[in-house]
Structure formats: C-alpha cells, structure tokens
Amino acid sequence: FPFPYTPYRIQEQFMEALYGALEAGRVGIFESPTGTGKSLSLICGALSWLRDWEEKRRQEEARLLALGAGGQDGLTPQQARPGSADTAEQPDWVTAFVQKKEERDMVDRLKEEQIRRKKQEDRLEKIRHNVHLKYTAKRKRCEEDEAKRLLQLSKEALSQRAGESALDQLDHNEEELILAEYESDDEKKVVSGLEEDDDDLEEEHVTKIYYCSRTHSQLSQFVREVQKSPFGKDTRLVTLGSRQNLCVNEEVRRLGALQLINDRCMEMQKNKYEKSNEENEGKKRRLSRTVCPFYSYEQMQFLRDEVLVEVQDIEQLVSLGRETKACPYYGSRFAIPAAQLVVLPYQMLLHEPTRNAAGIKLKDQVVIIDEAHNLIDTITCIHSAEVSGSQLCCAHSQLSQYMERYRKRLKAKNMMYIKQILYLLEQFVAMLGGNVNQNPGCQAVSQTGTVLKSINDFLFQSQTDNINLFKVQRYCEKSLISRKLFGFVERYGGPVSAVKTKENQELAGLQNFLVTLQQGSDKKGTPQSTPLEAEHDQLRTASPLMQIEGFLSALTNANQDGRVILNRQGTVGQSSLKFLLLNPAVHFAKVVEECRAVIIAGGTMQPVADFREELLCCAGVDSARIVEFSCGHVIPPENILPIILCSGPSNQQLEFTYQTRDLPQMMDETGRILCNLCNVIPGGVVCFFPSYEYEKQVYGHWEKTGLLSRLAAKKKIFQEPKKANQVEQVLVEYAKCIKRCSQAGGQMTGALLLSVVGGKMSEGINFSDDLGRCVIMVGMPYPNIRSPELQEKMTWLDKTMPRAAGQAPSRVLVENLCMKAVNQSIGRAIRHQKDFASVLLLDHRYARPAIFNKLPQWIRERTQVKPAFGSAFAELRK
Numbered sequence: 001f002p003f004p005y006t007p008y009r010i011q012e013q014f015m016e017a018l019y020g021a022l023e024a025g026r027v028g029i030f031e032s033p034t035g036t037g038k039s040l041s042l043i044c045g046a047l048s049w050l051r052d053w054e055e056k057r058r059q060e061e062a063r064l065l066a067l068g069a070g071g072q073d074g075l076t077p078q079q080a081r082p083g084s085a086d087t088a089e090q091p092d093w094v095t096a097f098v099q100k101k102e103e104r105d106m107v108d109r110l111k112e113e114q115i116r117r118k119k120q121e122d123r124l125e126k127i128r129h130n131v132h133l134k135y136t137a138k139r140k141r142c143e144e145d146e147a148k149r150l151l152q153l154s155k156e157a158l159s160q161r162a163g164e165s166a167l168d169q170l171d172h173n174e175e176e177l178i179l180a181e182y183e184s185d186d187e188k189k190v191v192s193g194l195e196e197d198d199d200d201l202e203e204e205h206v207t208k209i210y211y212c213s214r215t216h217s218q219l220s221q222f223v224r225e226v227q228k229s230p231f232g233k234d235t236r237l238v239t240l241g242s243r244q245n246l247c248v249n250e251e252v253r254r255l256g257a258l259q260l261i262n263d264r265c266m267e268m269q270k271n272k273y274e275k276s277n278e279e280n281e282g283k284k285r286r287l288s289r290t291v292c293p294f295y296s297y298e299q300m301q302f303l304r305d306e307v308l309v310e311v312q313d314i315e316q317l318v319s320l321g322r323e324t325k326a327c328p329y330y331g332s333r334f335a336i337p338a339a340q341l342v343v344l345p346y347q348m349l350l351h352e353p354t355r356n357a358a359g360i361k362l363k364d365q366v367v368i369i370d371e372a373h374n375l376i377d378t379i380t381c382i383h384s385a386e387v388s389g390s391q392l393c394c395a396h397s398q399l400s401q402y403m404e405r406y407r408k409r410l411k412a413k414n415m416m417y418i419k420q421i422l423y424l425l426e427q428f429v430a431m432l433g434g435n436v437n438q439n440p441g442c443q444a445v446s447q448t449g450t451v452l453k454s455i456n457d458f459l460f461q462s463q464t465d466n467i468n469l470f471k472v473q474r475y476c477e478k479s480l481i482s483r484k485l486f487g488f489v490e491r492y493g494g495p496v497s498a499v500k501t502k503e504n505q506e507l508a509g510l511q512n513f514l515v516t517l518q519q520g521s522d523k524k525g526t527p528q529s530t531p532l533e534a535e536h537d538q539l540r541t542a543s544p545l546m547q548i549e550g551f552l553s554a555l556t557n558a559n560q561d562g563r564v565i566l567n568r569q570g571t572v573g574q575s576s577l578k579f580l581l582l583n584p585a586v587h588f589a590k591v592v593e594e595c596r597a598v599i600i601a602g603g604t605m606q607p608v609a610d611f612r613e614e615l616l617c618c619a620g621v622d623s624a625r626i627v628e629f630s631c632g633h634v635i636p637p638e639n640i641l642p643i644i645l646c647s648g649p650s651n652q653q654l655e656f657t658y659q660t661r662d663l664p665q666m667m668d669e670t671g672r673i674l675c676n677l678c679n680v681i682p683g684g685v686v687c688f689f690p691s692y693e694y695e696k697q698v699y700g701h702w703e704k705t706g707l708l709s710r711l712a713a714k715k716k717i718f719q720e721p722k723k724a725n726q727v728e729q730v731l732v733e734y735a736k737c738i739k740r741c742s743q744a745g746g747q748m749t750g751a752l753l754l755s756v757v758g759g760k761m762s763e764g765i766n767f768s769d770d771l772g773r774c775v776i777m778v779g780m781p782y783p784n785i786r787s788p789e790l791q792e793k794m795t796w797l798d799k800t801m802p803r804a805a806g807q808a809p810s811r812v813l814v815e816n817l818c819m820k821a822v823n824q825s826i827g828r829a830i831r832h833q834k835d836f837a838s839v840l841l842l843d844h845r846y847a848r849p850a851i852f853n854k855l856p857q858w859i860r861e862r863t864q865v866k867p868a869f870g871s872a873f874a875e876l877r878k
C-alpha cells in the first residue's frame, strides 16, 4: 500500500482487512483506537483498492473491445447480457442473432464511455496545467456579465416603478410573501433550475467511495489527510456540505439558521424558473423576482472542474466559489458523477430524501462511515423530530394572521391547505391539554407526565386521521409556506420603529401581537443565554412552522416502528410532541442493500454486538456478509494499566447500584481511593461519575466530611460545568494548572477533574499526556431504565428480536449502552504512541465475563482484576 511513511504493523493489517472487505463486497465493522492513524489507513487502504479496481475494469474493457474489434465471439452470454431472461425456448438462430446484437451494442457502449472518459480526462488535464490563465479569462468574463446584468436590472426597476403603483397596493417585497398558486396535488414536477442542465449531468457514475463523518471539522481533517497522502495529487475528490456551510450569497448566509437558508435558496431558484418561463411565454412581468447571481450554470461547471482537478476542503471550496462567482453548494454536486471520493456529512448520506436531492446514487458504490460509535443514535436522531407547545401555538397565531392579511389574494387551494394546517395545530395543542387561542406560557397542564402512542393512535385521538398528511407535507414543501411566513413575521414582527407607511401603522397592533408571541415562546430559553445563543434562539423560534414541518414529515415517514411521545410538563408552552424512531435499521437497510460494500469504522466500536444485531441484522444483512476487525494500539503494553477494582482500602466491596451507591460508606470509600491515587499519580486525574446528580451528591458529602480539602491539598479540583459554553474555559484552567504544578514542583502535583459520563466532556475531548495520567470510572453508568422512551424501545426489542446467549435483547441493549459510554470515556486517556495512563474501573461487576468482554480489545487484553485495593495500589505506584 502506498503510505507517506513506513506503516505500523497494525496499520498494514487494517489496510489488508479493509481491502479484502471492499473486494469481497462485505459490511465491515472496523475498530482502530485513536492515535493509531486510522484515517490514513482508511485512505490508503480504500484508495488502493479503488485504483486496482479501476485498473482491472480498464483491462477488462480493453479485452472486450479488442474482441469486439476482431469480430470474435469471445464474449460469454453473461458478459454480453447480464441478467438476461431464459432463452431456452427460442430457436438457436434467434438466440445467436440477439446475442450478436447485444455484443455489438455493448462494444459500442464501451467505446462511447471510453471516448467520454478520455474527453473528461483531457479537459481536467488541460485545466490542471492552465488554471491561472483560465481564471483570469473567466473572471473578466464574469465581471462583464455582472455589469450587464446590473444595468439590465436597474433599467427594469426604473420602468417598473413608473407604471406599477396603480397595479397593486402591495410593494415588491411584500408581493414575494404571497403564496403562489398551488397548481396540482398530483406530483406535478416543479422544475428547479438544477434540472435545466445539459447532458453533462447524465454522465456515467464512476465507482466511488463515499466517506462520511460526524462533524464538519472531522471532514476537513480527513480531506487534509488525503491531501498529504500519496493519493493527494491524482484523486478526484469532492466535499459536500449543507447550504449553511457552502452558500456564498451573503444576503442568504446572513439568515443564519439552516432551514431559512435552504428555503430562501429554493425560493430564488423557483423564481428563476418562473421568471425564465414567463420570459419564454412573453408575459409582461409585474414584479422583479430575486434570483441568486451565483446560481449560474456556466460558472458552476467551471467550479466543478476546478474541484475535480485539485483536492479541496470546505473552506477552500467556499473561497473558490467567491472567487469564481459560482455557488459551491451546487457546483460541488455537479462534481459527484465524476468524483472518486465523495466526502460528506452523516445527514446527507443517512437521510434518504437528502441523499436523493443531492444526486447521490449508492448502487454498487462503497460507503465508509467514520466515527461511527454513535451511529445508531445518529440515525435515530436524524429521523426524529420534536415540537414544543409554544411553537405550535406561535405557528398557529402567525399563520392565522398571515391568512387574514392576504385572504383576498390567496387562491382556493392555498386557503384550503392553510386551514388544514391550522386545524392540525389546534388539535396537536389540544393533545397537550391546551388551547391555541391562549398564551401557552400561562396555560397549566392538568395531567403531567409522558405518554407514548403509536402513530395511528395519535392521529385517531387527535382527530386528525381524516387529513391526508402526505398532501399537507408536500404542500408545505412545494409552496415554501414556512419561508413566506417567516418573511411575513420578519416584516411585521420586527421592532416598531420599522413602521413607515400609513398602512403599516394600522398593522402596528398585529405587529405588537406577533412580537409578544415571539417573546412568549422565547421564555423557555435560559435567562443567562449569551447574545449568540439568544440570536440563535430567535432565529429558531422565528419560524416555528419550519420545525412543525419536520414533525409532520416524520409522521408521514413513519412505519409501525415509530411512536409519538406526548410530554406534558408544567405549562402547554413547556410541553412537547416528539416523534421517536424505534428501529433505526429501516433507514439503514437501503444503504447496505444498494452498496457494494459498507465500512463502519471508529476508535471504539465495542460492544460490537450492538451494531451487529440492532443495526445490521435488523437491516436484513446476512451475518455471513459481516466482517469484524479490531486492531491493537501502537503503544507498548507497559504504557497502559487498566485495573478492575473490586474493593476499596477499608475492604468495602465496590458495587454502585441505585440501592447502594448513596450509602455514606460507599461515598467515603470512593473518596479514600481518590485520596490514595492523587498522592502517587502525577499530573491530571479524570474521575467519571454516572450522572450529574450523583457527582453533586458525592461532592457535597466529601465537603461535609472534610475529604474534599484533603484532596485539594494534592490536586486542584475542577468540576464539569453543565453548560457547553463553559467547558472550554474549565479545560483551559485545568490544563494550565497541571502545567504550572509540573513546572513549579511542590506539594500540589496537578489537578483532579470530576466529570460525568455522557456529559459535556465525554466526547471529542482528549486527555492526552499529562492531562490524563489516570482515568477513574465510578460504578457502571447504566441508562435510566425508567425513562418511557427506553422502556418502549426495550419492549419493542423483546418483541421483535431473538434472545442472544440466553439474554433478553432489552438486557443486552442496556448493558451495551452502559459499556459504550464507559469505553468512550476511558479510551480518551491514550492518544498517541508515547502516551501512558492507568485506567481504574471501580465496581466488581466489571469482572463479569459478559461485561468484561465488552471492553475494547486493546484494553481488555491488558486488564487486571484486583479483588483488594493493596495490590492494585502497588501496581499503580510502579
């Protein structure tokens, strides 16, 4: 395998296993601890396979073409006619004729493909060598076009202004707020600008690898690794992202929230289409519709070629878009067919409508899902939706006002759908025990608690089962109603000073009403939220209908594995409706079915059973198709010391169940262990508790008993903050303190961080080197099995899945959730080859085989079970 340096043995093993899995068309679960160069192994292993695969294909094509040119009957019937019907009943001469014809057709097709590929390669090659020249010429042309366009626009504006006042009392901006006539309920194809493209888009999809990861920064990091790898120069890579990441139209970008940006962009494209249609039909235009200047096909094609000749990450793509005046969001999509490696966020790959909209075709392709330890949760999350009572009431009020204002201008179909949406909102609020016409913040809910309902029961009980949700959802999507409503609220819900005209003054009442409602629905936000959060909150609540559309769409996607959770709390405003997906596998089934191979990779994939049973088997993957690979760490064995401790210094057995963990002797014993450890361990010690509440309780107890001050004499104590925006500051202080202590020497030897499993610090933060010389896990962080959501999931699993090794599937789920959280937390102490740390699991139950086997292999292999504290302490001292 080409590699930038001599790979470690485990990297070689990883690449070999990956190559084998791709070649054999498997579904692989790959685990490689952080710090072992997983990304590079993925890149070099997968791209080596792709290179060989393309080479084999080329040779095969050449062979077939040679045979075709020689007029030989060298093609087997399968090669000539894959999947052809049984021909046993046809006379021989017919079969021979058909076969001959198909052979010829195939050879012609191969020739065509070859010519097209050659043309494309030549074009890209030219661009590669001529980038600068082309840039200058292009930019000049763009500037000229832009000048012409502006001139035209200003002429239009002048001529319109002259004759328009009599035409309409509403000004241009407001005209755009009115829903266009909704023409048909049948799937009338709304042609977007995207579909105007020429046959370049029809080009053949080459075999490619789709690589997806969780966050934007992980994707950028991956692209940078590709750039540095031996494949960096000649791989056609395209990075996809959301409009929020890629839009270069400043006016649209400024809207901030993703949904607003999406809707505005779509609206402008619709405008573009309607505008060009009107122009074609020779209609006299009455208003100037806004279109996006970056959505120019020619410029986007240019951007596409630039993307294909040089690997670019999202930031580079955005600058390229600005420079070339082409939309990077669409330009990058144009590059998909010809790309070999497509880098994209989870949402785009795992959500089918988003995938289809982006033009991603998975048939016979390879998918690699990285950082996949939370894949099941992610799929569940992507397909779930929640709306609060205040959002429902706010949307109802905004929409009623909108309807009143434009009643005379709205066509019958629009009115019908708006009324249906209003009815749905009324009924949904009634399900929460409220009334849309009263302030949601003041309506107390009589029966509080959480209730789960099947979709059918929910629709039936809310008396909405007579409404065709599919049609309503399609209407929302096509009419862009939430965008219009947002514009309306923006216009009349803004500060009173914006009122200028006489007519608007009459609207002041409405405006004030909308402002009050917005403020009412904001109340739920925390009082101390930062200006940035407040702005975000405002954008989110500015268009509650957008959120509700998400909920409706979840209801229409539902199958019997979906539930609606009615969460009635305090007031109607605080209550909510949530769509919960019980079986995420249904949405993964298509991916594994269509793809040639799927690789699910991560630093900590244990317990693997979770992926095997809950995701892959439920998605219909045959167990023979699944391969597992787990590699060790690059650190020498002596650099990690994992210990399961069964009892403390005063021989108190360590078992932190819900019944025993609150006992004073358990909290005292935990404190004694920490005191002993802090005496001998240098630098940072990170101690994980199963929940915030328990951490608070233990902290309070130690404060009372004086243990906290004993600890504080050795290590400065930090607590995990509950707010995400304070995490950074705590971590900086923690790191500074450790550095100071190690430089100054003295009695204080470092810092102790009291953290929470699944809390703000349990993901994405590394405790490398001195930041974490010891990681302690207090008890076993089982999830709260009294939560109605988990209970429903457990019941569903027991009903649908077989028992595994004598254990009920619900039991396995709870254990897996617990161990997954443990593994995520402890895996972060070792981050590179020279790092070293000890890991202490405080609970004798970790030694049970079923639990023990769920530890990551590289930790498990080195774990010692210590029944007494003395021998464990001696090891740690060493």
Ligand code: SF4
Pocket (backbone or CB within 6 Å): 243, 246, 247, 248, 249, 252, 264, 265, 266, 268, 292, 293, 294, 295, 327, 328, 329, 330
């Ligand atoms: S076409 Fe591109 S640049 Fe224009 S608004 Fe849409 S995403 Fe933004």
